[in-house]
Amino acid sequence: MMANGNTVDKILDAAQELFAERGFAETSLRMITSKAGVNLAAVNYHFGSKEALIQATFSRFLTPFSREFRDQLNAYIQQVGEDNIDIAHMIAVLASSAQVVAVRNDQSVAVFMRLMGLAYAQAQSHLREYLKEHYSDVFKPFMRTMKTACPEMTPIEWFWRIHFVLGTLAFTMSSVDSLQAMAASDLSVDSQFKDMISYLAKFVSAGLMAPAT
Amino acid sequence: MMANGNTVDKILDAAQELFAERGFAETSLRMITSKAGVNLAAVNYHFGSKEALIQATFSRFLTPFSREFRDQLNAYIQQVGEDNIDIAHMIAVLASSAQVVAVRNDQSVAVFMRLMGLAYAQAQSHLREYLKEHYSDVFKPFMRTMKTACPEMTPIEWFWRIHFVLGTLAFTMSSVDSLQAMAASDLSVDSQFKDMISYLAKFVSAGLMAPAT
DNA sequence: ATAGTTTTCAAACGTATGTTTCAAACAGTT
DNA sequence: AACTGTTTGAAACATACGTTTGAAAACTAT
Numbered sequence: 001m002m003a004n005g006n007t008v009d010k011i012l013d014a015a016q017e018l019f020a021e022r023g024f025a026e027t028s029l030r031m032i033t034s035k036a037g038v039n040l041a042a043v044n045y046h047f048g049s050k051e052a053l054i055q056a057t058f059s060r061f062l063t064p065f066s067r068e069f070r071d072q073l074n075a076y077i078q079q080v081g082e083d084n085i086d087i088a089h090m091i092a093v094l095a096s097s098a099q100v101v102a103v104r105n106d107q108s109v110a111v112f113m114r115l116m117g118l119a120y121a122q123a124q125s126h127l128r129e130y131l132k133e134h135y136s137d138v139f140k141p142f143m144r145t146m147k148t149a150c151p152e153m154t155p156i157e158w159f160w161r162i163h164f165v166l167g168t169l170a171f172t173m174s175s176v177d178s179l180q181a182m183a184a185s186d187l188s189v190d191s192q193f194k195d196m197i198s199y200l201a202k203f204v205s206a207g208l209m210a211p212a213t
Numbered sequence: 214m215m216a217n218g219n220t221v222d223k224i225l226d227a228a229q230e231l232f233a234e235r236g237f238a239e240t241s242l243r244m245i246t247s248k249a250g251v252n253l254a255a256v257n258y259h260f261g262s263k264e265a266l267i268q269a270t271f272s273r274f275l276t277p278f279s280r281e282f283r284d285q286l287n288a289y290i291q292q293v294g295e296d297n298i299d300i301a302h303m304i305a306v307l308a309s310s311a312q313v314v315a316v317r318n319d320q321s322v323a324v325f326m327r328l329m330g331l332a333y334a335q336a337q338s339h340l341r342e343y344l345k346e347h348y349s350d351v352f353k354p355f356m357r358t359m360k361t362a363c364p365e366m367t368p369i370e371w372f373w374r375i376h377f378v379l380g381t382l383a384f385t386m387s388s389v390d391s392l393q394a395m396a397a398s399d400l401s402v403d404s405q406f407k408d409m410i411s412y413l414a415k416f417v418s419a420g421l422m423a424p425a426t
Numbered sequence: 427a428t429a430g431t432t433t434t435c436a437a438a439c440g441t442a443t444g445t446t447t448c449a450a451a452c453a454g455t456t
Numbered sequence: 457a458a459c460t461g462t463t464t465g466a467a468a469c470a471t472a473c474g475t476t477t478g479a480a481a482a483c484t485a486t
Contacts, residue, residue: 171380
């Protein structure tokens with residue numbers, strides 16, 4: 001079992017793109033299989049169910065991503081020392097890790113980010129549980145490090161600020177293409193991805209570092 | 214035509230709550246009509262289609278909301294003067310307007326907010342077009358005012374910061390329930406909605422007011 | 427080549443959806 | 457009370473969905 005990766009990957013490629021474009025409930029297995037050029041039954045044969053396919057879509061990029069992120073973050077912390085951690089730079093590391101993994105697999109960062117946003121926004125409780133169970137450990141050290149660099153505040157305010165950051169990231173990344181197009185047409189300015197990342201890092205770190213309410 | 218408001222309102226009440234809870238595609242007309250205690254055919258009789266019902270759900274609170282928001286914002290600007298505008302306060306005005314309209318109609322702010330978030334997050338292009346066509350004019354003055362209160366920066370950075378704010382708002386609103394649930398289970402703290410709003414206002418205004426890159 | 431396993435394929439299954447139908451019930455007017 | 461237009465109701469409609477089936481095809485090894 002788990003032999004032929006060709007059909008499996010074709011399905012995952014198609015599913016990833018369609019889910020990111022349209023959401024989970026709005027994407028049918030028939031759309032996925034016809035885009036992938038495989039038989040309808042292949043999804044249930046290889047994955048078991050639509051739910052399992054959704055989870056597999058996330059695992060495929062979240063597993064390498066979390067490894068890359070952990071390594072890049074450790075490298076940065078060792079480089080500057082635990083007392084000189086800059087929030088904006090940590091955010092940049094996060095974005096950069098996503099980009100590295102995307103490029104390595106010849107895929108789009110925007111799609112990954114949009115999927116992450118959907119994982120929050122859509123009513124797929126199985127997905128949230130799955131992600132929490134498999135990946136929450138990777139991000140706990142990140143949270144802990146981040147907290148040490150932030151001003152003293154109540155746990156609840158800290159909780160919300162973290163999710164504001166995640167929200168800003170997910171939303172921005174997920175619509176980065178259309179936003180870049182808007183910038184180009186409204187301002188006739190060519191907006192570089194890495195410039196946007198530094199604006200973003202500046203924005204969220206200012207929000208995080210704001211004096212507690 | 215457009216006579217009996219009783220059935221119409223019962224449908225809108227049920228639809229609003231279910232849409233906010235589960236999303237649009239995940240909510241069937243049968244769920245709505247059975248919750249509303251009316252016949253299934255009533256939706257198509259009174260609204261014409263499910264799409265039209267979704268749009269009507271938004272219109273019902275967005276029309277009074279945008280009026281209230283415009284008035285409260287003008288009142289605030291006249292009160293402090295155009296040169297003393299505080300971003301965090303403008304965000305608070307936005308939230309307060311939503312709350313006023315909600316209370317006036319004996320309904321939940323959180324539900325409205327979540328609906329707005331879903332309007333961004335869910336793949337309902339007809340909805341986005343509908344909202345843009347009917348309500349974009351109301352928010353243009355808001356943007357203009359906001360810009361005057363921000364530090365000098367390049368148009369492109371301003372462009373990105375505005376969309377970071379929108380992103381944070383939309384994302385937070387669309388996942389406000391699940392985040393509140395997370396806060397409750399992870400921190401065993403009951404997170405009040407209005408506290409969250411003030412954290413949010415603080416966060417985005419700090420991001421907006423950060424020194425230009 | 428042959429036997430055994432894995433993968434594909436077309437077709438069907440059962441269920442749920444949005445929508446339509448048309449007769450019955452209701453409301454208001456004369 | 458009878459006629460009018462409006463609203464409800466139970467049932468059916470057509471379509472789309474996720475999933476299952478069983479036989480053909482494609483592989484893998486002996």
